[in-house]
Amino acid sequence: MKKLQGSAAAKVCAWIVLLAAAFGAGIFGVQAVLSVGSVIDDSWQGSSRYYSALNNRQGELMDGIDLSCQLALLETRIKEGNIDATLQADAEALREAREDVERRFSRQSTWFRFRVMNANTGEVMGSNLAEGESMLKAVRDVNRKTFRLENGSIYTDVYYYDPDTETGFSAPPTAQLNPEGETVQPIELVLEYGVPEKVNESIQDEFCQIWRMWNVDRAAFDQYLIGFLNLGALTLLALIWVLWTAGHKAGTEEIVTTWQEKIWFDLYTLVMIASVIFLASGTVWGAEQLYRSSASLYTVRSDNYAAFYKLGMMGDAALFTAGVGGGALLLRTLAVRIKAGTLAKTTLLCRVVAWTARTVHDFVRFLPFTWKMVLGFGAYVIFTFWLILVGRYDGVFMLMYFCLQLVLLLFLSWWAYGYHRLRQGTKTIARGDLEYQIDTKRMPYDLRLQAEDLNNISVGLSGAVEEKMKSERFKAELITNVSHDLKTPLTSIINYVNLLKSTEQSDPKAVEYIEVLDRKSQRLKKLTEDLVEASKASTGVLSVCREKIGMSQLIDQALAEWEEKLGDRRLTLVTNLPEGETWVYADGRHLWRVIDNLLSNCAKYAMEGTRVYLDLERGKGQVVLAVKNISREPLNVPAERLMERFVRGEESRSTEGSGLGLSIARSLTELQGGSFGLAVDGDLFKAMVTLPQAN
Amino acid sequence: MYTILICDDDRDIVSALDIYLTSEGYQTLKAYNGREALRASESHEIHLILMDIMMPELDGIRATAKLREGSNVPIILLTAKSEDTDKILGLNIGADDYITKPFNPLEVIARVKSQLRRYTALGGAEKGPGLITAGPIAMDDAAKVVTVDGEPISLTPIEYNILKLLLSHPGQVFSSAQIYEQVWNDPAYGSENTVAVHIRHLREKIEINPAEPRYLKVVWGLGYKIEKG
Numbered sequence: 001m002k003k004l005q006g007s008a009a010a011k012v013c014a015w016i017v018l019l020a021a022a023f024g025a026g027i028f029g030v031q032a033v034l035s036v037g038s039v040i041d042d043s044w045q046g047s048s049r050y051y052s053a054l055n056n057r058q059g060e061l062m063d064g065i066d067l068s069c070q071l072a073l074l075e076t077r078i079k080e081g082n083i084d085a086t087l088q089a090d091a092e093a094l095r096e097a098r099e100d101v102e103r104r105f106s107r108q109s110t111w112f113r114f115r116v117m118n119a120n121t122g123e124v125m126g127s128n129l130a131e132g133e134s135m136l137k138a139v140r141d142v143n144r145k146t147f148r149l150e151n152g153s154i155y156t157d158v159y160y161y162d163p164d165t166e167t168g169f170s171a172p173p174t175a176q177l178n179p180e181g182e183t184v185q186p187i188e189l190v191l192e193y194g195v196p197e198k199v200n201e202s203i204q205d206e207f208c209q210i211w212r213m214w215n216v217d218r219a220a221f222d223q224y225l226i227g228f229l230n231l232g233a234l235t236l237l238a239l240i241w242v243l244w245t246a247g248h249k250a251g252t253e254e255i256v257t258t259w260q261e262k263i264w265f266d267l268y269t270l271v272m273i274a275s276v277i278f279l280a281s282g283t284v285w286g287a288e289q290l291y292r293s294s295a296s297l298y299t300v301r302s303d304n305y306a307a308f309y310k311l312g313m314m315g316d317a318a319l320f321t322a323g324v325g326g327g328a329l330l331l332r333t334l335a336v337r338i339k340a341g342t343l344a345k346t347t348l349l350c351r352v353v354a355w356t357a358r359t360v361h362d363f364v365r366f367l368p369f370t371w372k373m374v375l376g377f378g379a380y381v382i383f384t385f386w387l388i389l390v391g392r393y394d395g396v397f398m399l400m401y402f403c404l405q406l407v408l409l410l411f412l413s414w415w416a417y418g419y420h421r422l423r424q425g426t427k428t429i430a431r432g433d434l435e436y437q438i439d440t441k442r443m444p445y446d447l448r449l450q451a452e453d454l455n456n457i458s459v460g461l462s463g464a465v466e467e468k469m470k471s472e473r474f475k476a477e478l479i480t481n482v483s484h485d486l487k488t489p490l491t492s493i494i495n496y497v498n499l500l501k502s503t504e505q506s507d508p509k510a511v512e513y514i515e516v517l518d519r520k521s522q523r524l525k526k527l528t529e530d531l532v533e534a535s536k537a538s539t540g541v542l543s544v545c546r547e548k549i550g551m552s553q554l555i556d557q558a559l560a561e562w563e564e565k566l567g568d569r570r571l572t573l574v575t576n577l578p579e580g581e582t583w584v585y586a587d588g589r590h591l592w593r594v595i596d597n598l599l600s601n602c603a604k605y606a607m608e609g610t611r612v613y614l615d616l617e618r619g620k621g622q623v624v625l626a627v628k629n630i631s632r633e634p635l636n637v638p639a640e641r642l643m644e645r646f647v648r649g650e651e652s653r654s655t656e657g658s659g660l661g662l663s664i665a666r667s668l669t670e671l672q673g674g675s676f677g678l679a680v681d682g683d684l685f686k687a688m689v690t691l692p693q694a695n
Numbered sequence: 696m697y698t699i700l701i702c703d704d705d706r707d708i709v710s711a712l713d714i715y716l717t718s719e720g721y722q723t724l725k726a727y728n729g730r731e732a733l734r735a736s737e738s739h740e741i742h743l744i745l746m747d748i749m750m751p752e753l754d755g756i757r758a759t760a761k762l763r764e765g766s767n768v769p770i771i772l773l774t775a776k777s778e779d780t781d782k783i784l785g786l787n788i789g790a791d792d793y794i795t796k797p798f799n800p801l802e803v804i805a806r807v808k809s810q811l812r813r814y815t816a817l818g819g820a821e822k823g824p825g826l827i828t829a830g831p832i833a834m835d836d837a838a839k840v841v842t843v844d845g846e847p848i849s850l851t852p853i854e855y856n857i858l859k860l861l862l863s864h865p866g867q868v869f870s871s872a873q874i875y876e877q878v879w880n881d882p883a884y885g886s887e888n889t890v891a892v893h894i895r896h897l898r899e900k901i902e903i904n905p906a907e908p909r910y911l912k913v914v915w916g917l918g919y920k921i922e923k924g
Contacts, residue, residue, distance in 0.1 A: 487775040487796045488775055489705075492708055493797075494797050494798075494800075495708065495711035550917065554916035556871055557871075557913055557916075559891065560894065560895045561895060584916075588915030591915060
């Protein structure tokens with residue numbers, strides 16, 4: 001099917017079929033139109049063809065009467081003794097012409113019947129009726145024509161006056177010819193004429209011709225009509241094919257446009273429609289000519305008329321074909337343009353309208369908002385005022401006024417709804433949902449600008465957040481890898497130091513060295529673990545699972561772990577816990593690490609023989625755990641510095657510990673949504689963990 | 696004589712482990728990636744595998760999964776990854792235990808012994824009435840004897856009662872106060888601290904590494920429980 005659509009040969013065939021069918025349809029159509037009258041009329045004498053032939057005959061007869069009058073005048077003058085050779089010759093010529101007329105109007109040569117009568121006296125002056133034949137009986141319809149013959153002396157002059165058209169002389173010229181004032185009554189003549197209903201081939205004249213054609217038309221009309229309809233349908237099919245294949249070409253999926261599609265469509269349409277109208281009227285005119293000519297006396301006598309008629313018919317059909325072709329071309333380019341979607345683009349009117357609309361739209365759009373308001377309001381006020389002014393007397397204008405108010409209400413509602421949506425969206429974004437996009441569909445232009453900007457901000461922000469998440473993941477991976485790379489060699493060190501320890505050493509110094517190695521490798525191990533822990537905690541890659549946990553229970557458990565170790569350092573633990581359980585929202589493992597680190601801190605840095613206080617307080621939705629101890633070394637570092645990584649109370653760094661404990665504790669506390677504070681008062685060291693209380 | 700397959704891409708670690716395990720009287724096989732481990736397991740009778748996770752060619756997790764398709768030999772994972780998720784993944788995929796690097800050689804040996812005991816001797820421990828078990832821990836309430844991996848351990852009556860309470864409700868978390876009320880049969884008035892200390896001692900007796908308990912777990916801020924299984 002696709003292949004057929006693009007086939008050039010098929011297209012040419014379609015055009016040939018189209019034009020040929022149109023030509024045939026033209027021939028049949030013209031003949032059908034020409035013969036339709038014959039079918040409608042009951043008598044062959046109903047056609048305009050008949051009337052025109054009848055009028056022609058009547059005119060000829062009138063000429064003949066005129067001729068007779070002139071001849072009579074001449075003969076009178078000759079009788080009066082005016083024997084002039086020239087007059088004689090003229091009279092002779094007139095006589096011959098009259099004979100010719102008489103021959104033509106004789107019963108033997110025509111079906112035309114006539115009778116000329118003196119209206120004044122009723123005397124028959126001339127006729128080709130048979131003896132004793134009544135005019136009324138002889139013909140189908142009797143036509144009458146009345147005219148006058150005016151004479152000065154006798155037949156001085158001949159005029160005829162047509163009362164229907166009132167042309168000719170309104171006043172007889174007798175006054176001029178008879179100065180004496182003798183009035184001469186003009187002779188009123190009546191010409192009665194017509195053609196019998198029943199004619200036959202015995203007398204070949206135009207009426208016989210018309211009668212024959214009428215018969216032929218009546219017989220052939222059905223064929224003409226069927227021929228026209230069939231060929232018309234074929235034309236239509238070919239046209240559909242042409243339109244269907246228009247713009248398609250073998251080897252390409254796209255719609256191919258030609259030079260025709262480059263012409264503005266409206267101009268093309270105008271030219272084409274004008275051509276088609278011209279060709280159509282040409283066809284009608286040609287048909288009329290053929291119709292008329294077919295019934296004149298001349299055609300009856302001409303031998304070549306049949307050929308001429310055929311030629312004329314073909315010419316007319318050619319005009320028709322050209323019209324159809326023009327229409328088809330117009331439809332074809334319309335089809336191609338629609339298929340290619342360029343109809344609006346290639347229509348001058350559309351372009352002009354679109355350009356104007358765009359310009360006005362852009363102008364309004366880029367007008368500053370304030371100006372829009374002022375101009376809009378101004379226009380509204382003026383329009384309203386005008387409507388009220390006119391509407392005082394006119395109900396329609398009053399109705400328009402109310403409609404305007406309704407439109408204004410709708411417009412304001414639209415704006416308000418847009419604003420509401422913008423407000424909701426802004427609220428959502430402000431609440432932290434950066435993914436949220438305000439729906440800008442059908443929002444007023446100015447609000448939409450605002451909404452789009454907000455959307456862009458939120459896109460930018462979520463991009464930044466996304467970026468941060470990515471870097472966090474990267475950090476987490478880095479930490480895992482570094483920790484692996486640090487731990488693997490450390491494993492070997494610890495293991496081989498252990499193996500060394502189990503071997504026999506003859507040199508006591510070697511034993512001492514191995515001891516150092518052992519101690520330091522253990523410290524390295526602790527440091528590495530702390531470092532990884534601190535990195536994880538501070539970058540937030542640790543997963544936090546918060547639940548309701550009991551602080552008293554936790555402290556209890558922590559004490560069980562630390563009591564002995566602290567006891568070894570001669571440190572006494574004093575706990576101050578409120579009555580009952582104190583619940584907080586926290587991640588148990590992380591919170592344990594915080595307390596573990598704080599107690600470990602005490603074990604490392606508290607002065608021996610002192611007390612370590614563990615106070616738990618709750619109130620105002622918060623729970624504060626405070627750990628207090630007396631530092632062994634003077635704390636010459638501000639509290640803030642202590643929380644930094646690798647900072648310890650004493651700068652010598654001779655003691656165990658990585659200096660990461662407090663930093664980890666702070667990070668972990670913050671991860672759980674709490675806060676971590678330190679206070680140094682002389683040698684008193686105080687750490688506070690604040691967490692949200694759970695009910 | 697048990698054969699242990701040591702698999703790690705760090706040759707020094709493999710040799711060190713080899714020395715420790717040989718000195719304990721085990722036979723060892725060495726592999727330096729997961730593929731070699733799989734090959735070795737096909738050609739030898741192996742009683743236990745020590746398997747590193749991060750290895751070239753075939754990592755420990757995949758190798759474990761492959762091994763588990765046709766064998767239930769104990770596998771202990773050695774991991775430098777201390778992420779909890781890695782441990783959970785390893786255990787779910789079929790490993791029996793894990794040791795985080797840098798490890799203490801004594802802990803490795805203790806865990807190897809524990810796993811071997813469970814794999815060989817305790818394979819089908821008869822379940823008599825009054826015998827409560829969880830993992831390697833078995834309590835014969837009639838004889839008042841507690842064994843871990845078949846080794847009897849001595850407990851004080853209070854420790855015994857606490858362990859019995861936890862063992863009879865595996866997976867359930869008991870707060871210090873609950874334990875106190877149940878074991879001492881007294882209402883708890885701030886004397887729970889004793890419970891925590893008792894449990895610490897109990898843990899030290901049961902667990903190989905009390906700082907990282909596998910069976911008697913501390914649920915921080917809520918209480919204690921015995922792991923199911």
